[in-house]
Each structure stands twice: as C-alpha cells, then as structure tokens.
Amino acid sequence: MRGEAVVVGAGIGGLAVGRALRQDGWRVRLLEREPGLPRTGTALGMWPEAMAALARLGVADLVRERGVRQHGATFLRPDGTPFGRVVPDEPAHLVSRPALHELLYRDALEDVVEWGSRVDDLADLPQADLVVGADGLRSRVRERVTGGPNVPRPLGTVAFRGVVPGGVDAVTETWGRGRLFGITPQDARTTNWFACVREDLLAERAGATSDVETLHDLFGDWHDGVAEVVRAVAREGDVDRRTLYDAAPLSSMVRGNAAVIGDAAHAMAPNAGRGACEALIDAVALADALRHARSVLEGLRAFDCARLAAGRRTARLSRALNRLSTGRRLDGARRRVMGALARAA
Secondary structure, three states: OOOEEEEEOOOHHHHHHHHHHHHOOOEEEEEEOOOOOOOOOOEEEEOHHHHHHHHHOOOHHHHHHHOEEEOOEEEEOOOOOEEEEEOOOOOEEEEEHHHHHHHHHOOOOOOOEEEOOOOOOHHHOOOOOEEEEOOOOOOOHHHHHHOOOOOOEEEEEEEEEEEEEOOOOOOEEEEEOOEEEEEEEEEOOEEEEEEEEEHHHHHHOOOOOOHHHHHHHHHOOOOHHHHHHHHHOOOHHHOEEEEEEEOOOOOOOEEOOEEEOOHHHHOOOHHHOOHHHHHHHHHHHHHHHHHOOOOHHHHHHHHHHHHHHHHHHHHHHHHHHHHHHOOOOOHHHHHHHHHHHHHHO
16 A cells, blocks of 8 residues: 655655655655754674575665675674674675665655654644654654654663774674774775773763773774774874663554654664664565555554564564673673574574
C-alpha cells in the first residue's frame, strides 16, 4: 500500500526510510531540526545486513566506492599485545557519516526534507497516513508509541571521537582498565578514532583542563599505534565528546499509525558498532512490510514482529560490551565478550 507519510528526523534512519517509501510511491515529508546535512563525522561500519539494506535503497555500490573495505578487527592490550580477533564471514565497509548522509539524500529527497523544522509538540505534526519517528535518543514520537515520557538510561561512560590526518590499514581496539581506544580507517588519507571511558575514571582525573589533555593523560602512554593518534589530536575542536545513554527496551515499536526506528526505538551503546546498521535495517524492513500490507496497521504489525526482538538483542549486546570493555577487571570478561562478538559477526 501507499499514502502520505511524515518522518520526524533526517538522520540515517529518517533519510533511509524516506528514500525507501518514496521508491514505493509514498508521498513523504521529512522534518529535521538541523539546518542541513552534517559536514563532519567519524566512520560508520556497515555490516552485511546494512549493506543489503543499502542495496535495496540503491546506494550500496556508492558506499563501496566511498568507503573502505574491512575484514575484521584486532583487540589489543595497552602494551600492544593482541588478545583476540574478530573475522566476520563477510567484510564490512567503513564510510564516513557525512558521506552516508549525502548518498541517502542525493537524487531522492532534495525536495521533501524540511530543514530547521523542530517537533516540540506532537499535536503540531501534519496529518498523515503514517508517522515515523527517526528522531533519535530523545525522540518525541517514541512518547506517542509508549504513551509515556522518554527517559534515556545513562551508561556511566563517556565517548570521545574524531579524525586525524594520515591513513591506517587495520581496525584495532585497545582495552585498558576503565577505558578503551579504537582506531579505524576513515579513507585513504584520514584515520578515525574513538575512545570510551568510565565516568568514575574521568572524575579521578578532574584536574585535566581540556578534552585534549584528558586524552593525553589517559592514553598517551599506551602502545605506539594509540600514542601516535593521540599526539595528532592537538585542538579542542578536534574532539567530539558525548556522555553515553541507551534506551529502555520497548514492548512495541508501533502504536496506531506511528512507528519508531533506529535510535528512537533502540538507542544503544556504540561498542558493537551497530547503531547506524540497525537504523538502516529498520527503515527497509518498515518500507517492505508496508509494501506487502493491505493497510498501514497491518504493515506496522508485520514490521514490529520482524524488528522488535532483533533490535532489543543488539541493544542488549551493545550495553554488555560497553560495561565489560571498560570494566576494571577484564580477563574473564574479555573471553566472554569475544565469544559473543564472534557469534554476532
């Protein structure tokens, strides 16, 4: 079936579902609070299921052209010795967030995204046959679906992210007590990095005067691969710092003619590298369910059956990885996490 759809949020999930619905003949409006597409951002891993969703959207080949193919990740101790490796059955593709936004938007949504449109009151939403909440961690549409307030859950960790000049060939993640540091390619000339640190560990180093100083203090004496990246982070503007939250599990992703996807449905810790992937899979699953349904309600029920449990499992795994990878006691936990990560890959 088809009709009129209002999508709240033009991030990865919103652009993907808007593109998919337009391909199926829906009339779509996307309401986005930001003034335009993002111009900066770090690399996102596109796992095989996400690449299949991107193929459905007609941009998988472009993602392969713009991205970097990766065949696995090595996990290291702070001295550089490895303690594990994950090698998925199929490779992943790393692509920068701005590039992915552009590819989803281009040649499909230029005339339907309403930039600078805030949705503070759901009563002000335009009338439509379908309302999709792709409005992130603090989603207002989620409140319509749950019938209650949206209260994100603090994870007790803080993420630092950025890019530095120079290329790397491999994906590594180094785990220390209470913190980790990850390095991936961004493209041939740029390296993507990310760190995750327990809040109580940061509190112990409250004397640091800036995020750059904090990074140097926490990671500057780790192995050369990490230390070189940290030394390249010279300006405060090079660091994106965010306190991390996830979302409590939903009993349903739909209510009436409304659905939530991506972070609005199952915001998760970044540690499994699956947040953007889940948003893409949600978007395509929603459009496909509606395509084969006789009514919006029937399509939303089918979507909920297809995606609710899967999203909850991934969010649960991500939360466990966040807790264990930044734990104070790591040896036994590492083995369990590596087994879970290998099974999920």
